[in-house]
Amino acid sequence: MTDTHSNSTRRRFLALGGATAAGSLAGCFGLFSNDNTEVGVSLSDFRGSGPLVESRDQPGGTSIQDLPPLEGDLTVYLGGGEGGLYVDLLDLFEQAYDNFSVEHRVEGSSSLATTIIEENEAGASQADVFMSVDAGSLGAVAKAGATQSLPSEALEAVPGSFQDGDGRWVGFAGRARAIPYNTNTLSPSDLPNSVHDFPDTAALEGTMGWAPTYGAFQSFITAMRLNRSDDVARSWLNSMQNHGITEYDNEFAVSNSAANGELAAGFANHYYSLRVQSARQNAPLDLYFTEGDAGALVNVSGLEILSGTGNAELAGNFVRHVLSAEAQEFFATRTFAYPMISGVQPVGGLPRIDDLNPPDIDLTELADVEGTVDLMQDVGVL
The missing domain is CATH 3.40.190.10 (Periplasmic binding protein-like II)
Structure with missing residues (x-):
């Protein structure tokens, strides 16, 4: 039998009941696009509440204030049981940018993957981005040639084990x-x-x-x-x-x-x-x-840009927003998922995702x- 007295720090007692970070949230602060136009949300809008969320430091990583503003209309297919939570994130992005609008369709991941593949074969893609709780569905769509490459900035932000080797999909929550x-x-x-x-x-x-x-x-x-x-x-x-x-x-x-x-x-x-x-x-x-x-x-929810999109630049910017510090704080504190970027810590005293050994x-x-x-x-x- 394997030795049960390992000294691995990731396996020691996890203080779920206590606060997980030194320092505290210093109130709400405005977010700004890079043209210095104030947007209508703050970090507190993205962050959840409750005892596991108290006393968290500001998240690290790329803030949405450092990204180009989202402008235009985007259609997103949302696959899986967390779709309602993803809609909440889309609503926050719409609140942040007056000139950004999202249409979404929520269904099972495998059903939407089949729809996307059929639409791609018919040359009539209806969506720009596919977000799914199921990496298998993302892989099926990519294998069918229905995706395009993701921005290098998005791929660089996420560990290689939580993305497609060809840069076609990337995880955003674990x-x-x-x-x-x-x-x-x-x-x-x-x-x-x-x-x-x-x-x-x-x-x-x-x-x-x-x-x-x-x-x-x-x-x-x-x-x-x-x-x-x-x-x-x-x-x-x-x-x-x-x-x-x-x-x-x-x-x-x-x-x-x-x-x-x-x-x-x-x-x-x-x-x-x-x-x-x-x-x-x-x-x-x-x-x-x-x-x-x-x-x-460690399984992931992820997203990919569909090959039939006429909004590739906006879709790429959207992917980067989903991997922003604020959005990753959303997934960590509202759903208790593992964030995918190193600058955002998980809640509840959990080891960071790169300290796990999947x-x-x-x-x-x-x-x-x-x-x-x-x-x-x-x-x-x-």
């Missing part, structure tokens, strides 16, 4: 797999470095929970298949069932049950624990991260879940 655990029951030294060692950890027998019908969990198993093999994923699922694990409908419920002490630990995306902690500041809940395996997967896999391959569902059904998990 979600990390993690282990929510009850701090009254467990300490980090009780948890193994590798997710593959969990079935052999006696302290966890009969005390863990998962949500196998949840898309994020199925992406996790897909990552295990890609990172190791189908046989390894099958064996792990069987072993966890034999170890005794409780099934939940979703990963927020897993995280909340760990906070309640009904579970010692579980498998979930990181932000569900932050949502629990934001509502229950003193909950005995913390996060643990494994290293280099599917349990350490598996080396192509994120676009996570879209191929059919084999995962078949495998999970075969072992009786679904």
